[in-house]
Structure formats: C-alpha cells, structure tokens
Amino acid sequence: MNKKSVKDVDLKGKRVFCRVDFNVPMKDGEVTDETRIRAALPTIQYLTDHGAKVILASHLGRPKGQVVEELRLTPVAKRLSALLGKEVKKADEAYGDAVKEMIATMSEGNVLLLENVRFYAGEEKNDPELAKAFANLADLYVNDAFGAAHRAHASTEGIAQHLPAVSGLLMEKELDVLGKALSNPERPFTAIIGGAKVKDKIGVIDNLLEKVDNLIIGGGLAYTFVKANGHEIGKSLLEEDKIELAQSFMKKAKEKGVNFYMPVDAVIASDFAIDAESKVVAIEDIPSDWQALDIGPKTAEIYSDVIQNSKLVIWNGPMGVFEWDKFAGGTRAVAEALAEANDTYSVIGGGDSAAAVEKFHLGDRMSHISTGGGASLEFMEGKALPGVVALNDK
Numbered sequence: 001m002n003k004k005s006v007k008d009v010d011l012k013g014k015r016v017f018c019r020v021d022f023n024v025p026m027k028d029g030e031v032t033d034e035t036r037i038r039a040a041l042p043t044i045q046y047l048t049d050h051g052a053k054v055i056l057a058s059h060l061g062r063p064k065g066q067v068v069e070e071l072r073l074t075p076v077a078k079r080l081s082a083l084l085g086k087e088v089k090k091a092d093e094a095y096g097d098a099v100k101e102m103i104a105t106m107s108e109g110n111v112l113l114l115e116n117v118r119f120y121a122g123e124e125k126n127d128p129e130l131a132k133a134f135a136n137l138a139d140l141y142v143n144d145a146f147g148a149a150h151r152a153h154a155s156t157e158g159i160a161q162h163l164p165a166v167s168g169l170l171m172e173k174e175l176d177v178l179g180k181a182l183s184n185p186e187r188p189f190t191a192i193i194g195g196a197k198v199k200d201k202i203g204v205i206d207n208l209l210e211k212v213d214n215l216i217i218g219g220g221l222a223y224t225f226v227k228a229n230g231h232e233i234g235k236s237l238l239e240e241d242k243i244e245l246a247q248s249f250m251k252k253a254k255e256k257g258v259n260f261y262m263p264v265d266a267v268i269a270s271d272f273a274i275d276a277e278s279k280v281v282a283i284e285d286i287p288s289d290w291q292a293l294d295i296g297p298k299t300a301e302i303y304s305d306v307i308q309n310s311k312l313v314i315w316n317g318p319m320g321v322f323e324w325d326k327f328a329g330g331t332r333a334v335a336e337a338l339a340e341a342n343d344t345y346s347v348i349g350g351g352d353s354a355a356a357v358e359k360f361h362l363g364d365r366m367s368h369i370s371t372g373g374g375a376s377l378e379f380m381e382g383k384a385l386p387g388v389v390a391l392n393d394k
C-alpha cells in the first residue's frame with residue numbers, strides 16, 4: 001500500500017485520534033458479535049505499546065445526527081475493556097471541553113472511547129467545523145475503520161485534512177489482501193456473487209468480469225439472470241428493468257472468456273416463509289406460483305467443484321435465504337467447499353456472507369473475512385475509498 005501506516009510515524013506521548021468501525025450488532029444493551037472489536041485490537045495494542053494516548057472514535061447504527069440512547073457506545077467500551085484487559089474510559093460526547101479535559105488527564109498507553117460520532121449532524125455531512133473539532137483533540141489521525149472507508153464523513157475523511165493521517169493495521173491488512181487479489185490474482189480466480197438484488201451488485205459484477213476466470217451467480221439476484229436466459233421463474237425475485245443488463249453481462253463473460261455459472265436447479269418454496277412447503281426442481285421447471293429461495297443440490301455440487309479447482313475465490317452475498325434452515329443448504333455448501341479447499345485462498349467480502357460463514361462455524365477455515373460489507377463491495381467495484389484517499393502517501 002502506498003499510504004503511511006502507524007508503523008511509519010512516531011507515536012510516543014502523542015494524542016492519537018483513531019477511527020475504528022465498532023458498528024457492531026447489539027441486543028438489549030449487549031454486544032452480540034464482537035468480531036469488529038477484536039479486529040481493531042492489533043492497532044489499539046500497537047498504539048498503546050508505543051506510548052500513544054489512544055482516543056477511539058466510531059459510529060454505531062444510523063442515528064441521523066441525533067442522540068439515540070440505545071446507540072451509545074458504552075457497552076462497546078465495556079467489551080473492549082475486557083478484551084484489552086485494561087480500563088477503557090468512555091466519554092459521553094465526541095468533542096468539546098469535557099472531552100478535552102478527559103484527554104488532558106490521559107497517560108501514555110491509556111485508552112478513551114468517544115461517543116457515537118453520528119450523534120452529530122456534521123459527521124455524515126463531512127462538516128469541516130466538526131472535522132476541525134475532532135482534529136483539535138489530537139496530534140495524529142489513524143484510520144483503522146475499513147468498514148467505513150467508503151464514507152466521506154468528518155471522522156473518516158474531513159479530519160485527515162487537519163492532522164497527519166495514517167492507516168491502522170487492520171486497514172492496511174484489508175487493503176493489502178483485497179488489493180493483491182484484484183491486481184495480481186492467483187489463477188484460476190473465481191468470484192461468487194449472491195445476495196438479494198442485481199441493482200446492488202452491478203458495479204462489482206462488471207468490474208470482476210474484467211479479472212476473473214469463473215463467475216458464479218447465486219442468491220435472489222440469480223433469477224433475473226435465469227429469466228434473462230429465457231426460463232420462467234415463478235414468483236422468484238425479479239428485477240424486470242435489469243434483464244437486459246443481465247444479458248449484457250452474460251455476453252461480456254463470453255467475449256472475455258469468463259466461465260459464467262448460474263443455477264441449474266433450485267430449492268423452491270410455496271411462500272416466502274420459514275415454514276413454507278419446499279421442494280427441489282430443475283431450473284426450467286419452477287411453477288408459476290412458487291419461488292426459488294436457494295440453489296439446488298446439483299448447482300451446489302457444480303459450484304463446489306469450481307471452488308475446489310480455484311486458487312483464489314472472492315465471495316460476496318449468500319446463495320439463498322440462509323437465515324432459514326430449509327433454504328440454507330446452498331450457502332452452507334459453498335462455505336464448506338471453501339473450508340475444505342486447502343489450496344484455495346478464500347476472501348469473504350463482509351456483510352451477509354461473513355455472517356453466514358460464522359453461522360456455520362467455518363470462520364477460522366477461511367483465509368480472510370473482511371470487516372467491511374459496503375466498503376469491500378465498493379473496493380471490488382474498483383472505486384476509490386475516500387477514507388483511504390485522504391491518508392498521507394508514503
């Protein structure tokens with residue numbers, strides 16, 4: 001990476017404003033998945049080990065510029081404190097005199113967590129005044145929030161205009177893995193794209209078709225492609241206005257010599273319901289009042305074979321409604337094939353695919369699980385990430 005990192009700067013005695021992505025799932029005031037907190041630990045530890053005073057900032061949820069009590073970061077401070085094995089002070093604001101006073105009492109190696117930066121309307125507007133107020137708290141800015149790097153907000157982009165700005169270790173690792181995969185892939189290189197909507201994956205499919213050897217399509221978005229191929233899909237998800245686009249992707253794949261894989265069978269359901277009646281049919285046999293909620297077993301077998309024969313696989317988006325057991329088989333089969341493919345470097349592109357891999361307890365069998373959903377998608381689309389662009393060059 002051509003951006004400076006924490007390893008390139010002097011940290012001793014410095015007040016470091018470190019943006020992390022602690023946008024974690026919570027229930028009843030408890031953190032229910034601490035993956036993102038754990039992922040930030042190496043940077044926090046590196047900073048404290050090198051004598052910095054660490055001021056952490058994050059967003060949580062989408063409070064839209066207002067204080068929302070359930071979206072305070074207090075439970076996160078508690079979890080972080082336990083994981084670090086040291087006290088983490090928590091401020092009830094994210095800037096201002098009270099926060100400055102807390103920082104003034106900090107010693108080298110201390111950690112302070114600021115309040116949810118999205119409680120301020122200026123955060124998402126990238127208000128220069130708010131960015132300056134954040135910058136006023138510190139001597140150095142570290143961005144370790146890969147998951148929020150696609151947002152040009154005051155704490156991810158604006159602040160970098162006012163302080164020396166470097167990346168954290170997680171940010172560096174994410175950019176390294178995803179960057180290498182896209183620029184210098186080991187081959188055969190396979191991308192698996194699933195999820196609900198074609199509309200959300202247009203950019204990524206388009207960009208990956210320039211790079212991959214195999215493109216595998218699954219999930220709800222597959223049925224627009226099946227329809228574009230001339231089959232009836234009953235009540236399965238369809239984006240009518242994307243049929244032509246789907247056809248153009250299939251044409252592009254042919255022109256580029258990319259093997260394009262679509263479902264050959266499906267698990268169909270009588271309704272969109274957890275307890276719906278279900279059965280397996282060939283892809284051309286979906287009855288008009290049924291809907292496809294998962295890829296079928298033959299498809300799963302074909303996809304697993306392609307995975308086993310790949311050197312690099314990038315996966316974004318589930319193959320079916322994996323939240324419901326009846327329709328989780330396809331997503332599970334893909335996750336298991338990746339887990340078993342020892343010679344295959346597997347990159348899971350955050351969001352729902354990461355959640356699925358964790359649900360099947362296969363997380364530790366993947367080579368890299370990105371902490372960024374939207375961010376990894378935008379990166380794979382080939383877009384520049386504002387939170388990265390703003391950092392100082394090496």
Ligand SMILES: Nc1ncnc2c1ncn2[C@@H]1O[C@H](COP(=O)(O)OP(=O)(O)OP(=O)(O)O)[C@@H](O)[C@H]1O
Binds near residue numbers: 194218292317320
């Ligand atoms: N055949 C299907 N019909 C309807 N819904 C489906 C189907 N297959 C998958 N889904 C649903 O799609 C959702 C995931 O799609 P979505 O595009 O939101 O996630 P994603 O691609 O992982 O994106 P992100 O990484 O941003 O979370 C899941 O909730 C899943 O139940």
Ligand SMILES: O=C(O)[C@H](O)COP(=O)(O)O
Binds near residue numbers: 021061062373374
């Ligand atoms: O969960 C995420 O993908 C990141 O934390 C970004 O959150 P956002 O989509 O609310 O900006």
